[in-house]
Amino acid sequence: MSAPVxxxxxxxxxxxxxxLATGRRGARxxxxxxxxxxxxxxxxxxxxxxVLLASVPAPALPDRVAQRLDAVxxxxxxxxxxxxxxxxxxxxxxxxxxxxxxxxxxxxPSWRVLVPAAAAAAVLLAGGGYGLSLIAGxxxxxxxxxxxxxxxxxxxGANRAAAPVGSAHAGASARSxxxxxxxxxxxxxxxxxxxxxxxxxxxxxxxxxxxxGTEQIPSTxxxxxxxxxxxxxxxxxxLSARYEGQPATIVVTRTGQGEEAWVAGPDxxxxxxxxxARTSLPSGI
Amino acid sequence: MPEPGRPWPSDQELLGRHxxxxxxxxxxxxxxxxxxxxxxxxxxxxxxxxxxxxxQDAMVSAFRRAADFRGESAVTTWLHRIVxxxxxxxxxxxxxxxxxxxxxxxxFEALVAQDGDPARAADTRLDVDAALRLLPPHQRAALxxxxxxxxxxxxxAAILDISPGTVKSRCARARTRLLPHVxxxxxxxxxxxxxxxxxxxxx
Numbered sequence: 033m034s035a036p037v038x039x040x041x042x043x044x045x046x047x048x049x050x051x052l053a054t055g056r057r058g059a060r061x062x063x064x065x066x067x068x069x070x071x072x073x074x075x076x077x078x079x080x081x082x083v084l085l086a087s088v089p090a091p092a093l094p095d096r097v098a099q100r101l102d103a104v105x106x107x108x109x110x111x112x113x114x115x116x117x118x119x120x121x122x123x124x125x126x127x128x129x130x131x132x133x134x135x136x137x138x139x140x141p142s143w144r145v146l147v148p149a150a151a152a153a154a155v156l157l158a159g160g161g162y163g164l165s166l167i168a169g170x171x172x173x174x175x176x177x178x179x180x181x182x183x184x185x186x187x188x189g190a191n192r193a194a195a196p197v198g199s200a201h202a203g204a205s206a207r208s209x210x211x212x213x214x215x216x217x218x219x220x221x222x223x224x225x226x227x228x229x230x231x232x233x234x235x236x237x238x239x240x241x242x243x244x245g246t247e248q249i250p251s252t253x254x255x256x257x258x259x260x261x262x263x264x265x266x267x268x269x270x271l272s273a274r275y276e277g278q279p280a281t282i283v284v285t286r287t288g289q290g291e292e293a294w295v296a297g298p299d300x301x302x303x304x305x306x307x308x309a310r311t312s313l314p315s316g317i
Numbered sequence: 318m319p320e321p322g323r324p325w326p327s328d329q330e331l332l333g334r335h336x337x338x339x340x341x342x343x344x345x346x347x348x349x350x351x352x353x354x355x356x357x358x359x360x361x362x363x364x365x366x367x368x369x370x371x372x373q374d375a376m377v378s379a380f381r382r383a384a385d386f387r388g389e390s391a392v393t394t395w396l397h398r399i400v401x402x403x404x405x406x407x408x409x410x411x412x413x414x415x416x417x418x419x420x421x422x423x424x425f426e427a428l429v430a431q432d433g434d435p436a437r438a439a440d441t442r443l444d445v446d447a448a449l450r451l452l453p454p455h456q457r458a459a460l461x462x463x464x465x466x467x468x469x470x471x472x473x474a475a476i477l478d479i480s481p482g483t484v485k486s487r488c489a490r491a492r493t494r495l496l497p498h499v500x501x502x503x504x505x506x507x508x509x510x511x512x513x514x515x516x517x518x519x520x
Contacts, residue, residue, distance in 0.1 A: 043493040046489035046492050049489065050485040050486070050489040051485060052482070052486055078492055078493070078496060084441070084502055085460065086464060088442050088445050090353065092355075093355040097369045100369065100373065101347075101376055102344075104373055104376065104377065105347065105380065109340050112340075252442055252446075253443070
C-alpha cells in the first residue's frame with residue numbers, strides 16, 4: 033500500500049494523538065500527516081474534540097442535591113459514635129447545640145443567613161419539596177428519609193420547627209431565600225408584565241412566596257441566560273412569565289442598593305442577553 | 318493539594334482532622350470539591366437522580382473510609398476515584414435499562430429533538446452532554462476525567478484504576494466516536510482555532 037492514497041482513519045489518528053502509535057506505525061502516520069491536507073484536517077478536528085470538551089462549563093451542583101448531601105453528612109457525623117469509632121469520636125449530640133447550627137462544617141442553604149436556623153430544615157422540607165421529591169423519587173427514595181430524618185441534627189432543634197411547615201415557610205418570606213446563579217429554581221408565573229408598571233407589578237409578585245408546584249429546575253439554556261444576566265449577583269427570584277404579551281424570563285438580582293430586575297426575551301442564552309427591559313426595585317419591599 | 322499562601326487548611330490536613338474526630342473537617346473538605354465531583358458523577362451516569370445517588374454513596378463511603386487513605390495520591394484524586402466508582406456502580410446496577418443504546422444515531426437525534434426548542438440545540442453543553450451519552454460508560458468516564466476535568470493521564474489512571482495506556486486508548490476511542498456528533502459545534506467555540514482549512518504540509 034502506498035502512503036499517498038492510504039489515508040489514516042480517525043481512530044488511528046486519535047491513537048496517534050494520544051501517543052499510542054509508536055515506532056514504525058507512528059512514523060508512518062507522522063509522515064503521512066505531513067503531506068496530506070485531508071488527514072491533517074481530520075487530525076485538527078480530533079484535537080478540537082478535546083478543546084470543545086474542555087470549554088464546556090461544568091454543570092452546577094443543584095441546591096436540592098447540596099442540601100441532601102448536607103443532611104446525609106450531618107447524619108453521618110451524628111452517627112459517628114458507633115461502637116467501632118466510639119473511642120475517638122467526640123460526636124455531637126443531635127439536638128443539643130443550637131450554636132452548632134451555624135458552624136462552618138456544613139453549608140446550609142443560602143438562606144441560612146436570613147432565616148433562623150431552626151426554620152431552615154422546615155424550609156428545606158417545604159420550599160425544597162419539589163426538588164427533593166424529584167431527586168428522591170424511584171431508586172433514590174432513601175434520600176428523602178435520610179434528609180428528613182437527619183434534618184434536626186443540621187438545624188439543631190429543628191425537629192420542633194418541622195411541624196408547622198407552612199408557617200415556617202411563610203415566615204421565612206419569599207424575599208430572603210437568595211439563590212446563586214449557579215443553583216436556582218424558576219417560578220412559572222401567569223403574570224404579563226408591561227413596561228408601564230413593571231416595577232410595581234414585580235414588587236407585588238415578589239411580596240408573596242411562589243405558589244406550591246410552580247418552582248422548576250431551569251433548562252440548560254435558561255441557566256446560561258440567567259448566569260449571563262446576573263453576573264455573580266445573588267438571585268432573588270427567576271420568573272418564567274410574560275412581558276408585553278411575549279414569553280419572558282425575569283431575573284431579579286440583589287445588589288448593594290436594592291434589587292435589579294432584568295426582563296429577557298425568548299432568545300436569551302449564554303451568548304445573547306436579549307434584554308427587553310430593566311428596572312431597579314427599592315430594597316425591602 | 319495544599320495551596321500555599323491560602324489561609325485555609327490543605328485537603329490532607331482536613332482529612333487528617335476528620336480521621337482524628339473533627340466533626341467539621343470532612344464537610345469542609347467535601348464542600349471544596351463537590352461541584353467538580355458532581356460534574357464527574359453527572360457526566361458519567363448521565364442522569365441527575367442517579368448522579369445525586371452516586372455522589373451521596375461516594376460521600377458516605379469517603380467519610381467512612383477516610384482512614385484508608387494512604388496519601389499515595391492527592392486527596393482530590395482519591396475523592397474522584399470514589400465518585401467514579403460509585404457512578405460506574407450505579408450504571409452497572411441499572412444496566413438492564415441503559416440510558417441509550419450506544420452509538421445509535423437515531424437515538425441521538427431523538428435526544429436532541431426531545432428538547433423541543435430548536436434554538437436550544439445550539440446550546441453547546443446540551444449537545445455535548447447528549448453526545449457523551451452515546452459513549453460506553455468506561456470510555457465516557459475516561460474522557461470526562463481527562464478532557465473535561467483536565468486531569469493528567471497519570472492521575473486519570475489512578476482515578477479510574479486502569480493503566481495509563483488504557484486511559485489513552487479509551488480516550489482515543491471516545492474522541493473518535495464523539496467526533497461526528499460534535500463536529501458541528503467546533504465552529505462555535507475556541508475549537509475553531511484548531512480546525513484550519515486544509516493546508517497540511519506548509520513547508
